[in-house]
Amino acid sequence: MISKDGTIVSIISVGRGPGVIVLPGVLSMARDYAAFASALASNFSVHTLERRGRGRSGPQGDGYSIQKEIDDVLAVQRDTGAKFLVGHSYGGLIALEVARNNNTFTKIAVYEPGISIDGSMPVYWMAGYEKKLAENKNLDALVEFTLADAPARLAKLPAWLMKLMLRFFFIRYPNSRQMLRLLQQNLSEWREIVKLDGHYVDYREVYATVLLLYGGRSDSRAVDLVVDRLPTVIHHIETKVFPKLDHFGIERTAPKEVAKAIGEFFSR
Numbered sequence: 569m570i571s572k573d574g575t576i577v578s579i580i581s582v583g584r585g586p587g588v589i590v591l592p593g594v595l596s597m598a599r600d601y602a603a604f605a606s607a608l609a610s611n612f613s614v615h616t617l618e619r620r621g622r623g624r625s626g627p628q629g630d631g632y633s634i635q636k637e638i639d640d641v642l643a644v645q646r647d648t649g650a651k652f653l654v655g656h657s658y659g660g661l662i663a664l665e666v667a668r669n670n671n672t673f674t675k676i677a678v679y680e681p682g683i684s685i686d687g688s689m690p691v692y693w694m695a696g697y698e699k700k701l702a703e704n705k706n707l708d709a710l711v712e713f714t715l716a717d718a719p720a721r722l723a724k725l726p727a728w729l730m731k732l733m734l735r736f737f738f739i740r741y742p743n744s745r746q747m748l749r750l751l752q753q754n755l756s757e758w759r760e761i762v763k764l765d766g767h768y769v770d771y772r773e774v775y776a777t778v779l780l781l782y783g784g785r786s787d788s789r790a791v792d793l794v795v796d797r798l799p800t801v802i803h804h805i806e807t808k809v810f811p812k813l814d815h816f817g818i819e820r821t822a823p824k825e826v827a828k829a830i831g832e833f834f835s836r
Contacts, residue, residue, distance in 0.1 A: 577643055679818040719788060768794070780794070
């Protein structure tokens with residue numbers, strides 16, 4: 569399908585039933601949510617969006633902004649008729665932005681949406697990261713980002729050890745090497761997160777019913793603030809914690825468990 573600016577937007581669709589659009593997070597692609605989508609597909613038509621700069625979708629392009637991501641979601645909605653929306657991390661931020669003053673989606677589930685509140689999403693890594701990208705030191709750039717965005721228990725690791733851990737991670741999960749090809753997209757997306765710092769109050773303009781999900785092991789100040797603040801501004805919201813899960817619960821750790829909770833929410 570074609571977005572507002574002419575960019576091609578692709579999706580991976582599975583299942584039958586009411587339509588659900590799934591929005592991946594940074595450094596992720598649609599296929600990373602295959603297990604989640606498959607679990608949800610027993611009762612729903614699930615359309616996982618391949619966001620800009622990934623797979624068969626077009627590039628982020630000049631003048632990239634979260635508004636272009638919103639336009640992409642709306643293009644998919646028009647084509648599929650989906651009334652439910654799921655977003656993870658940056659995809660969760662997009663989902664909430666889509667829903668502002670827009671009643672197209674009746675219910676939205678967001679797993680640890682990438683919302684920055686009072687500077688809760690770190691930015692100090694961005695200059696060094698960009699420099700390493702310019703020097704074609706992609707793995708070193710990923711180390712820089714990972715340490716900055718990691719839970720406190722990992723953030724104090726020396727860079728050499730994190731680099732070694734990432735190499736072992738790529739050996740165990742070969743598909744994850746895609747992250748090294750998405751580093752520039754990651755930087756562009758984080759710049760949008762930074763621009764929206766403190767704008768969580770705008771989500772009082774969300775009229776859909778929202779399910780806010782998070783992991784009890786995420787160990788993140790940003791997540792803590794989102795869980796604390798969003799219920800004060802969104803009219804119809806409920807929260808659900810998964811005590812044993814982390815930020816990647818929906819994507820890697822327990823996609824079936826998260827899909828079950830979201831499916832029950834959409835089915836009410």
